[in-house]
Amino acid sequence: MDAASDALLRPVRTGNAFEETVERLLQAIKLGVVPPGERLPAERELASRLNVSRVTLREALHALQESGFVESRRGRYGGTFVCTAPPSAAPAVTSRVDDLEDALTLRSVLESGAAEFAAGRDLSDHERAHLTARLSECDGATLGEYRRKDSRLHLAVAEISGSPSLTAAVADVRMRLNELLDGIPLLPKNIAHSNRQHAILVDAILVGDPPGARRAMAQHLEGTASLLRGFLG
Template sequence: MSQADAGHAAHGADDRLTSLLRPVRAGNGFEEALEQILQVLRLGLVAAGERLPAERELADRLGISRVTLREVLKVLQDEGLVESRRGRYGGTFVLPRTGAPGEEELRRRLKGVDVEDTLRFREVLEVGAAGLCAAHGLDEEGAARLREALGRTHDAPLTDYRRLDTLLHLTLAELSGSPTLTAQYAAVRARVNDLLDCIPLLVRNLEHSQRQHTALVEAVVEGDAEAAREIMREHCAGTAALLRGFLG
C-alpha cells in the first residue's frame, strides 16, 4: 500500500469509528476496550490491510491509558487479527480473517444458546448470592471456606484456573443458604464455561478478576452487602464484555 493509500485508509477508518468507540467504564477498562475493538473488526469497519487509528487517538476515544491499549492490541495480535508494523508509515494493521480451527466447535456450542439471556441470568444469581451472603453474615466456618476457595485461585496454573474460579463462585452460591439458587447457578455456570472455553485465557483479565475476587470476599466477610453486590456486578460485566467481544 502506498503512502497516500495508507493515509487515506487510516483517515477513512477514523471516520467510520467516530460514532462507535466510546469511553469505557473505569472498572473493566481492558475488557470493555477489547470488546469494542473486536466489534469494530467483526463488523469490518476497518478492512483487511487498513490501519487502525493511532494509539494516542484510540486511547483517548476509549478513555484508557496507552499501556492498557497496548495490552489490548497484544491480544489482537496473538489472535492473528492485527499486526504491528514499524517505520514512518507503520501502525497497527488489520489482517485478513481466516477460518479458525475452533469455529465449527464454536458454532456447535452457540447453537440454541441465548448468550445475552445466559449472561443476564448469571449476573442476577451471582449478585444475589453475594448480597445474601453479606447481608445474612457468614459464620467462622463459612468465612474460612470462602477464603480457602479464594486462596486456591491464587497462582493457579492457567490449565486449572477456570475450574478453581468456578469452585470459588459455587462456594459463594452455596453459602447464600438457598439450595435452589445453588442449583440454578451450577446450571448457568456450566453454560458460561462452555462459552468461556471458546475464547482465550487472558492473563491481564485473570489478574483483574483476582483483584475483584479478593475485594468481593472481603466485602462478603465484612458484611458489606452493597459493596459485595457492586463488585460482583462489575465482575460479571467484565466477563460479559469479553464474551460479547469474541463471540458476538
C-alpha cells in the same frame, strides 16, 4: 473516521477498562469498521477516543495480537493492522452464541443476588475459611486450571448464600457459560484484573456489606460479559 467508527470506538464507561477496550476493538474489527489488512488508528488517537491509558490500550492490543486478530508492523508505514484472516470461533461454540445474552442475563441476576445474600448472612468460621481458601486457589491458579478454580470460587459464593436451590442454578448457568468461555482465549491481563475483583468481592462478603458485595459481583461479571460479547458476538 465515519459514524460507525465513532459509535464503536467510544469512551469506555465502566471499571473494566481492559475488557471493554478489547470488546470495542473486536467489534470494530468484526463489523468491518476497520477492514482486514487495514491499519487501526494510532495509539494516541485510540487511547483518547476510548478514554483509556496508553498502557491499557497496549495490553488490549497485545491480547488481540496473541489471539490472531491484529498484527504489529514496524517501520515508517508500520502500526497495528487487522489480520487478513482473523480467527473464528470453534463450530461447537458458534452454534451456542445465540444463548449468550440469555446466559449473561441469568448469570447477572443469580450471582449478584448470591453475593448480596452471602454478605448479609452471619457466616460460620467454616464458611469464611471455605470462601478464603477458594479465593487463594483462584489467585494462585495456572492458566490451565484457572477456569476450574474460578468456577469453584463463584460456586462458593453461591453456597454460602444459604440457598441450595440458588447454588444449583448458579452451577447450571456456569456450565452454559464455560462452554462459551472455552471458545475465547485466556488473557493474563484479564485474569489479573479478575483476581483483584475477586478480592474486593470476598472482602465485602466477609465484612458483611451486602450492597458492596452486589456491586463488586456485578462489575466483575460485566468484565467477563464484555470479553464474551467481543470474541463471540
